[in-house]
Amino acid sequence: MSNPSATVLVVEDEESFVEALTVGLKREGFRVQVAKDGAQALELFGAVDPDLVLLDVMLPKVSGIDVCREIRKQSKVPIIMVTAKGSEIDTVVGLEVGADDYVTKPYRLRELVARMRAVLRRTPSEVQVIASRIDAVEVGDVSLDPERHEVVIRGEEVSLPLKEFELLSLLLENAGRVLTRDTLIDRVWGHDYVGDTKTLDVHIKRLRTKVEDDPARPTRIVTIRGLGYKYEVRSPQRPATADS
Ligand code: CA
Numbered sequence: 371m372s373n374p375s376a377t378v379l380v381v382e383d384e385e386s387f388v389e390a391l392t393v394g395l396k397r398e399g400f401r402v403q404v405a406k407d408g409a410q411a412l413e414l415f416g417a418v419d420p421d422l423v424l425l426d427v428m429l430p431k432v433s434g435i436d437v438c439r440e441i442r443k444q445s446k447v448p449i450i451m452v453t454a455k456g457s458e459i460d461t462v463v464g465l466e467v468g469a470d471d472y473v474t475k476p477y478r479l480r481e482l483v484a485r486m487r488a489v490l491r492r493t494p495s496e497v498q499v500i501a502s503r504i505d506a507v508e509v510g511d512v513s514l515d516p517e518r519h520e521v522v523i524r525g526e527e528v529s530l531p532l533k534e535f536e537l538l539s540l541l542l543e544n545a546g547r548v549l550t551r552d553t554l555i556d557r558v559w560g561h562d563y564v565g566d567t568k569t570l571d572v573h574i575k576r577l578r579t580k581v582e583d584d585p586a587r588p589t590r591i592v593t594i595r596g597l598g599y600k601y602e603v604r605s606p607q608r609p610a611t612a613d614s
Contacts, residue, residue: 423480
């Protein structure tokens with residue numbers, strides 16, 4: 371277990387749901403604190419100092435989106451949003467206000483715990499900031515140094531065109547986190563970009579031929595359907611739901 375005694379702040383208003391979840395998470399070794407609405411979540415957040423926040427979007431009083439935004443003003447704690455099936459807008463907004471990942475109701479406890487462990491693992495030891503500023507980044511056997519415009523993949527220096535370089539840089543800096551298509555296009559091509567949005571996919575495809583072991587079956591730069599892309603912190607050799 372990566373972090374057996376991690377404290378999770380569960381923000382959820384459905385009683386029956388909370389009970390089962392609390393029992394399940396405790397069984398997995400987590401300490402659990404529960405907030406029943408957004409206001410209580412913000413109160414408890416300061417008091418509990420959780421290692422992770424599991425945040426339902428549909429909440430009374432203060433919405434999950436606003437709770438996420440508030441927490442992000444003061445903390446980089448991992449946040450997993452819980453969204454209802456089919457509410458892609460919530461998911462996109464959630465990620466844009468700083469959530470690290472999301473699960474869609476109904477989900478299986480196994481899946482949730484795997485996601486929780488993944489965001490808890492995404493610590494400075496795996497996404498290493500080599501220099502004092504966030505200017506050089508290394509994830510697994512891929513490293514990138516913006517100052518020198520250098521990319522090293524599996525020990526070999528690779529030359530990348532500017533946009534591919536910027537795209538990879540953004541993905542690596544946010545390894546383990548979903549980046550929406552809009553965010554990627556905004557940050558790499560600028561918010562006034564009016565070109566074909568296929569441009570992003572073309573660049574992703576080119577990057578994959580350089581970064582992936584098998585570009586046809588990407589395990590590093592993965593597509594998150596309907597949302598965008600994510601750079602996996604670990605290229606999984608087995609399903610993400612397997613016990614660690
Ligand atoms: Ca709810």
